[in-house]
Amino acid sequence: xxxxxxxxxxxxxxxxxxxxxxxxxxxxxxxxxxxxxxxxxxxxxxxxxxxxxxxxxxxxxxxxxxxxxxxxxxxxxxxxxxxxxxxxxxxxxxxxxxxxxxxxxxxxxxxxxxxxxxxxxxxxxxxxxxxxxxxxxxxxxxxxxxxxxxxxxxxxxxxxxxxxxxxxxxxxxxxxxxxxxxxxxxxxxxxxxxxxxxxxxxxxxxxxxxxxxxxxxxxxxxxxxxxxxxxxxxxxxxxxxxxxxxxxxxxxxxxxxxxxxxxxxxxxxxxxxxxxxxxxxxxxxxxxxxxxxxxxxx
Amino acid sequence: xxxxxxxxxxxxxxxxxxxxxxxxxxxxxxxxxxxxxxxxxxxxxxxxxxxxxxxxxxxxxxxxxxxxxxxxxxxxxxxxxxxxxxxxxxxxxxxxxxxxxxxxxxxxxxxxxxxxxxxxxxxxxxxxxxxxxxxxxxxxxxxxxxxxxxxxxxxxxxxxxxxxxxxxxxxxxxxxxxxxxxxxxxxxxxxxxxxxxxxxxxxxxxxxxxxxxxxxxxxxxxxxxxxxxxxxxxxxxxxxxxxxxxxxxxxxxxxxxxxxxxxxxxxxxxxxxxxxxxxxxxxxxxxxxxxxxxxxxxxxxxxxxxxxxxxxxxxxxxxxxxxxxxxxxxxxxxxxxxxxxxxxxxxxxxxxxxxxxxxxxxxxxxxxxxxxxxxxxxxxxxxxxxxxxxxxxxxxxxxxxxxxxxxxxxxxxxxxxxxxxxxxxxxxxxxxxxxx
Numbered sequence: 260x261x262x263x264x265x266x267x268x269x270x271x272x273x274x275x276x277x278x279x280x281x282x283x284x285x286x287x288x289x290x291x292x293x294x295x296x297x298x299x300x301x302x303x304x305x306x307x308x309x310x311x312x313x314x315x316x317x318x319x320x321x322x323x324x325x326x327x328x329x330x331x332x333x334x335x336x337x338x339x340x341x342x343x344x345x346x347x348x349x350x351x352x353x354x355x356x357x358x359x360x361x362x363x364x365x366x367x368x369x370x371x372x373x374x375x376x377x378x379x380x381x382x383x384x385x386x387x388x389x390x391x392x393x394x395x396x397x398x399x400x401x402x403x404x405x406x407x408x409x410x411x412x413x414x415x416x417x418x419x420x421x422x423x424x425x426x427x428x429x430x431x432x433x434x435x436x437x438x439x440x441x442x443x444x445x446x447x448x449x450x451x452x453x454x455x456x457x458x459x460x461x462x463x464x465x466x467x468x469x470x471x472x473x474x475x476x477x478x479x480x481x482x483x484x485x486x487x488x489x490x491x492x493x494x495x496x497x498x499x500x501x502x503x504x505x506x507x508x509x510x511x512x513x514x515x516x517x518x519x520x521x522x523x524x525x526x527x528x529x530x531x532x533x534x535x536x537x538x539x540x541x542x543x544x545x546x547x548x549x550x551x552x553x554x555x556x557x
Numbered sequence: 558x559x560x561x562x563x564x565x566x567x568x569x570x571x572x573x574x575x576x577x578x579x580x581x582x583x584x585x586x587x588x589x590x591x592x593x594x595x596x597x598x599x600x601x602x603x604x605x606x607x608x609x610x611x612x613x614x615x616x617x618x619x620x621x622x623x624x625x626x627x628x629x630x631x632x633x634x635x636x637x638x639x640x641x642x643x644x645x646x647x648x649x650x651x652x653x654x655x656x657x658x659x660x661x662x663x664x665x666x667x668x669x670x671x672x673x674x675x676x677x678x679x680x681x682x683x684x685x686x687x688x689x690x691x692x693x694x695x696x697x698x699x700x701x702x703x704x705x706x707x708x709x710x711x712x713x714x715x716x717x718x719x720x721x722x723x724x725x726x727x728x729x730x731x732x733x734x735x736x737x738x739x740x741x742x743x744x745x746x747x748x749x750x751x752x753x754x755x756x757x758x759x760x761x762x763x764x765x766x767x768x769x770x771x772x773x774x775x776x777x778x779x780x781x782x783x784x785x786x787x788x789x790x791x792x793x794x795x796x797x798x799x800x801x802x803x804x805x806x807x808x809x810x811x812x813x814x815x816x817x818x819x820x821x822x823x824x825x826x827x828x829x830x831x832x833x834x835x836x837x838x839x840x841x842x843x844x845x846x847x848x849x850x851x852x853x854x855x856x857x858x859x860x861x862x863x864x865x866x867x868x869x870x871x872x873x874x875x876x877x878x879x880x881x882x883x884x885x886x887x888x889x890x891x892x893x894x895x896x897x898x899x900x901x902x903x904x905x906x907x908x909x910x911x912x913x914x915x916x917x918x919x920x921x922x923x924x925x926x927x928x929x930x931x932x933x934x935x936x937x938x939x940x941x942x943x944x945x946x947x948x949x950x951x952x953x954x955x956x957x958x959x960x961x962x963x964x965x966x967x968x969x970x971x972x973x974x975x976x977x978x979x980x981x982x983x984x985x986x987x988x989x990x991x992x993x
Contacts, residue, residue: 317858319993322806323798323799326798344956347989350705353710354711357708360676511860
């Protein structure tokens, strides 16, 4: 009997604390949190499930994430199976009908761009491969524009009353982004044709955008740490052609990259995997930073 | 693009021909080009439509197959004592509480099928295949549906499933951090508790994770038992959880289980070929508490993490105990109090390696009208408090494979046992998310 009274107490307590104005957005990655914030401003309560220091393939379905998913009106994620290790469980445990697949509240960014690295054959010996292609689509500034277009329409669908506002915000974002894009293109022109080595296939879209050429990848297969014998093989392969830089992504150990740097004399460029949304960074500040870091070693 | 290239080539060819064949007029040539162009366009369109056919044919029934996952598990077990003599004084054992046979053996192989059924329901089916005493047994471990669109934080699950009581109980054994179940799980639930029934759960709309749940079961499965025309056992649980900064997270819960009019048979005790089977009839209730804390630098679990886990259960039972197949029938009243806990720490210090330590302790205070019957059933502990200490190290080259070495110093009963397990767990195919 006492037990029931406790349950009742918790119930009442939470019912009274629930009411909170605005649209709740659950972003799986900081880049989408930053983008949706640009498009919705203060109308939205945006929460990012991960930070730029986390590997979004491998996130635990923590209680705090279920609690956030429970209240979300809109889910914005990369898709292409990036979150398949934890998002399906969150959705099932959330008891929230509006963010289930095929609902307006379920938005997967990768659905709106043309994906790269789509495997012809699927086998687990190939590591963390994604049947739908490379999910790290935010690393190309062109993709951001495509996703923004689809995302503002989704916001307008969910929050019909404020449609005009979302459109206005999208238009101003688009204008600014296109201006920045011109500047980034001009700056990145010197990167075209530059030979690089990357740790993971994380920067595929960026490499393609900047026209950089990947000589080797430090992970033998996606998501698997390189062994020393594999690294020796990479080093041998690179003896013919020295890379201009070794791209490293913030959330994995930089030891293999540093080792190769010592062996080849090529500098390691540590790139932040994504926007530091929690630290208040914007998408364009992040791209500025990425390009600056790349140019610093040219 | 392709057409325009072919077109210009054709034009050139035709031009050169016209130079050869002076007789042809410009008009004739124009016509010729036009007809050739039409034929070309027709050819160009053909493979495209063929490709379209191919694309539609891919949407056959197979694309809607559920996600299939197969778990391979095997173990090499070494003991100092004979595992057949295993007992847990104060606890009459049942369910799957037996130790693995000495030497090599297959553990639980599992086939898991799961899928969204439609936009309203999710379904999961788990078939366990295990060998007991040379016979292959198929067991439906889980077969349940779950609602997706009830909304407002509510979810209903129905069918056969692992009960939401405790923390470890809901996890498949391939997700456990040690080879064997904690002693208290072995003693109370025969490793794990599942049954056929319904669950209603509710997630409170707050920043703090608060989950309230209740289940009703048929009551036919150990540690309940017997035939019940309606609800045979029921549970209620509350789980709380949250984050502390980016690197720390926790979860804690209390749970309650009750069953009335139980008819429970324990695993048989052989005495000179006569199988005397202890049977309990009466009422039972269990209260459990659990707390889990995890730490990962920057919340990046893949690289490094520490997991601390603690659970406590206490069970009260009142009823009668009889030794079936004894003549004359031996019986006694039973008033039983059993409780125990385990605490464990698992430290994944790099991506591919983890080490763990676990401590177990259980106790009991059972009384009845005929102590001899209690002794026969294994419910008298003769002042012995069972305990166990375990250490393990495991190598997990990827999230789909794991090889584990575990050592137990087992003081379950009066003669201390050394137990060694070398276990592999491989998961093939789709692999769904694991619970927190």
